Amino acid sequence: MTHKRLTVLQVLPALESGGVERGTLELGHYLVQQGHRSLVMSAGGRLVEQLEQQGSEHVQWPVGHKSFLSLRLVRPLRHFLREHAVDILHVRSRFPAWICYLAWKGMDPAKRPRLVTTVHGTYSVSAYSAVMIKGERVIVISNMIRDYVLQHYPVDAGRLRLNYRGVDPAVHRHGYLPRADWLEAWYRDYPETQGRQLLTLPARLTRWKGQEDFITLLAQLRQQGANVHGLVVGDVQAGKAAYLEELKLQSQGLDVADRITFTGHRQDIRDIMAMSHMVFSLSRQPEAFGRVTMEALSMGVPVIAYAHGGVAEQLAELLPQGAIAVGDLEAALKLSLAWLQQPPQVPENQVFRLQTMLENTLAIYYELTSLPQQVAPA
Template sequence: MPPRILVIDHTSQEGGGQLALLRVVEQLNGDRADIRALVFSSGVFVDRLRAAGIETAVLELDPAVNQTSRDRVLAPAALVRSLGRSVAFVPRLARAIRGARADVVVANTLKAAVFTALAAPLAGRRWVWHVHDRIAPDYLPAPLVAALRVLAVLGPRAIVVNSEATLATLPGRARRKSTLAYPGLAADAFDSPSDGADRAVVGLIGRISPTKGQRQFLEAAASVAETNPSTRFRVVGAALFGEDAYESSVRALPEALGIADRVEFTGWVPDAGRHLRELGVVVHASPVPEPFGQVVVEAMAAGVPVVATAAGGVPEILDPDGTADLAGGWAATEVGVLVRPGDSAALAAAIRAILDEPEARAARAVAARAAAAERFTIERTADAVWRAWRGAASGTVGSMS
């Protein structure tokens, strides 16, 4: 009989971590595992899990706690407000975990990990942490980093990380019980390559956040617009985690830059993959090192040329051999173009290079599709995740070499 796995997530909004988990559970549920889910709020992610055949329960966490952003979670007012409500939630979560009769509990977010670290031992269950965030002070508040690193050592039986960049931010003892599983793509992501429905449209896809670089993208767009008058720009996505003020400032920026008639904001979309295939170039512009960069892999699989910032997990995708030289601010690799983070001028130069060199652009897109099909399939991801889950269930957790 397959082991029962209970996956826990604090949010029902669809971020990268939620979509990565969804693809894994779709792959593993059935013959290898009996997977159930528990989410701390209702919404689209719950609907997607249920549609995938995953029995999913909602255990409501007070929105004042659940919706506090990680940047504000340790602010005195937020901390005082949330402590009592959080303490009261832990016994409820422990009862839900016991009721699920799971062999292993999997925490899929930072908040889920904190609550699971308290509730799983009360329920007498081992747990695994899927770490989708770099646990580093350039990505999270320093006090939170210190607490999470202690948690990584003392809490989970096993850890699954989404990149070498994420792994490097964990303490040594945590790394020794970690498994690397790059977020893989389902087969339909590799359907017939995009024909570049509109090669004159350059787009950025992802939730609107300071860590995603919409401001840098629009600054680069203003520069590109001066030399490539037929080029238009698209921002796909919306603020998800209390970052509405940033979204408002981003939406006002094209007017200030004089390109309001060249920029489209789509807002949140249910099918980002369709929008991706409509673009001539996909841009990943994060000014801070991101843990992975799923949109980069998605663009590669779709055959859409991609330019991305060379930090965090992105070089592992576009420059696995580490040979790119960014002395000039950007550099082309066999499968994409890397650019110095936070450098709008370099980003503009990289975008121009892709637009102005159609033959090189097409060759990189073909090579990128082949590389993605070899390295970033959901089958490879699911196998790696399953090894970590099975090791936690049996008490024999392996370590990364």
């Protein structure tokens, strides 16, 4: 079946960094490769250059500026959608979604674009968040998010489409190993990691991400005689410096200050995980999907994780024995000790693939554009 060339507008607050932003670029690139026109509207950021190099067009509007004054954008956006004959309006964030929804709702149903929203997280349950359920199709990025939406909002399940986030196996290749020059530079910067089995917790520094549990686990492993070193890889965000000091004090109190390194933000997280003996996900709150753990598993690196949220769904497919109950450090210790002796074989990722995610998204667009226009969801 042949489909017409689509004009797709993705809208999000900014293009600085993050999973939503990377997903926007990946989809834009794919649309261009498939012969469609890809537009992205945001306040701009460091990823704009890459976006445009990949063939998408960027439109710089302050759609993420949380102010009632931003509602002045509703009428110009309506004009923009008509002028560019946009076929699909795809929104990924709550505040821009309100601007887009109000513009879209005020258009002639026979001539307006089709509206798609993606629910990327467990947003607070409120009238403000409900805008993410107003798409004619609502993409949910894991079964956990699908259940969350159905539990908290009066939404027709027929409008929901499960579409897992995906990893590019060419980038996160099964069996990937860092280059020798990268390793040389790493050991020069972090000599304390040499000759030890590396355990990595990739997560920004915030209380629910599990750094405290990770430090406790390191101390228990050391008491058992394990030759391990812990890496906490992630941003120390504004206002979180005091929490980093707390973690350092905890590691001193448990006598593992010399066995843990806080690297801060790193662009080379792929290489760090690839050289790690194990990667951990110890978030006390469920992750909507957990892109980083999926990247580790795709490279064949074993993951031990609290079994909830999207990460539990990944492990169920690829490494069920890596799932432990939330907060069960005894199970984490037992499993870590076993895997330090004999790591498990992680099968190749055939489920959570970038190509599948992209094809599914385009199929949703095609499905909508082939249907007659309907009245806007309430």
